[in-house]
Amino acid sequence: MSTDSDTSVEMQPSAGFSRRQALTGIGVGGLLAAAAGFGIATSPRLPKGATAALVDHHLHIQGPAVTAHLQKLLTEDSKLDAFSLLNKGAFAERTGVDALRALDTAGIGRGVLLSEAYMLSSADLVRDENAFNVEAARTSRGRLSACVGVNPFRSEAIDELRYWVGRDGVVGAKLHLANSEFDPRSSDMVDRLAAVVRECRALGLPLVIHPRHAADYSREDAETLIDQVLSQAESLPIQIAHAGGWGGLDDATFAALGAYQDAIKAGRPGMSKLQIDLAVLVQAPWADGAQLHRLVDHMQQIGLDRFLLGSDWPAIGSPGDYNRLLLGQLPLTHREQETVLTNVAYHLEADNG
Numbered sequence: 001m002s003t004d005s006d007t008s009v010e011m012q013p014s015a016g017f018s019r020r021q022a023l024t025g026i027g028v029g030g031l032l033a034a035a036a037g038f039g040i041a042t043s044p045r046l047p048k049g050a051t052a053a054l055v056d057h058h059l060h061i062q063g064p065a066v067t068a069h070l071q072k073l074l075t076e077d078s079k080l081d082a083f084s085l086l087n088k089g090a091f092a093e094r095t096g097v098d099a100l101r102a103l104d105t106a107g108i109g110r111g112v113l114l115s116e117a118y119m120l121s122s123a124d125l126v127r128d129e130n131a132f133n134v135e136a137a138r139t140s141r142g143r144l145s146a147c148v149g150v151n152p153f154r155s156e157a158i159d160e161l162r163y164w165v166g167r168d169g170v171v172g173a174k175l176h177l178a179n180s181e182f183d184p185r186s187s188d189m190v191d192r193l194a195a196v197v198r199e200c201r202a203l204g205l206p207l208v209i210h211p212r213h214a215a216d217y218s219r220e221d222a223e224t225l226i227d228q229v230l231s232q233a234e235s236l237p238i239q240i241a242h243a244g245g246w247g248g249l250d251d252a253t254f255a256a257l258g259a260y261q262d263a264i265k266a267g268r269p270g271m272s273k274l275q276i277d278l279a280v281l282v283q284a285p286w287a288d289g290a291q292l293h294r295l296v297d298h299m300q301q302i303g304l305d306r307f308l309l310g311s312d313w314p315a316i317g318s319p320g321d322y323n324r325l326l327l328g329q330l331p332l333t334h335r336e337q338e339t340v341l342t343n344v345a346y347h348l349e350a351d352n353g
């Protein structure tokens with residue numbers, strides 16, 4: 001295990017990903033079979049000349065409400081595959097101080113806390129968990145910012161979003177479409193999600209979206225999201241998590257990334273301030289070289305300036321470990337690395353802490 005991991009994950013050889021796993025909402029998506037049984041076993045160095053990222057755009061702390069929810073799932077369903085992929089540390093409470101410590105170890109200045117309140121099924125608990133994240137941001141002396149979490153299909157979602165707009169520490173909202181059981185093939189759900197995005201545009205509340213909902217995710221599913229949902233955002237900043245997938249690199253992720261690439265090139269509505277995070281795309285220092293080249297090819301086509309670093313801490317390891325794991329392997333030029341390391345999300349540019 002690496003020396004500066006705050007948490008590490010003992011991955012089991014069964015790397016299949018079920019819908020139930022997505023529903024845990026920990027943020028870990030299709031875990032790579034290549035990494036099975038090892039987790040982050042070594043700490044590759046950053047490429048020569050590379051320094052730490054300015055910002056980790058994808059962090060999760062966890063208040064009492066989400067922690068209790070996960071603990072309950074753990075006792076009820078201890079044999080779920082999802083839980084075999086995460087160590088017990090991912091089920092413990094984590095504070096803003098823990099996040100700052102992880103950033104300090106990595107030499108990363110700022111971080112964005114993505115509230116996991118979207119997992120919860122009571123309006124009061126959702127508020128509590130979001131408050132836990134926002135308070136951590138508010139008391140971080142400008143180093144942490146928060147995106148509040150909502151399940152866009154729950155009745156309190158719009159009120160919850162409205163409540164947080166303009167509050168100190170809040171820079172946006174996080175939607176986890178797998179955890180919220182979004183089905184892009186249901187026109188009713190697509191319409192409801194589009195309405196939430198329109199509301200966020202009206203509120204000026206940027207969005208971070210975990211897009212992939214299922215193992216059989218397709219380019220058509222990504223196009224539905226782009227054409228019918230993201231189009232409603234107009235020039236609202238949007239951060240698409242996990243390079244358009246749910247973690248890991250597979251054909252479905254590349255198909256989705258191809259759809260974003262074409263939409264961006266065509267200047268489609270909603271694409272002007274769309275950025276893409278690179279959270280948990282690789283999980284081991286021996287990721288498939290062909291896949292890494294394929295990813296870099298998409299990054300170059302789309303434009304390096306749209307890609308944001310994010311670790312999904314504590315899903316597979318510390319922010320520093322993930323930085324090194326990813327940048328140590330991606331075949332980027334020195335200049336391209338520098339671009340990725342220094343990219344800052346639009347929703348943070350307006351926020352001076």
Ligand SMILES: [Zn+2]
Pocket residue numbers: 026027028058060114312
């Ligand atoms: Zn996440």
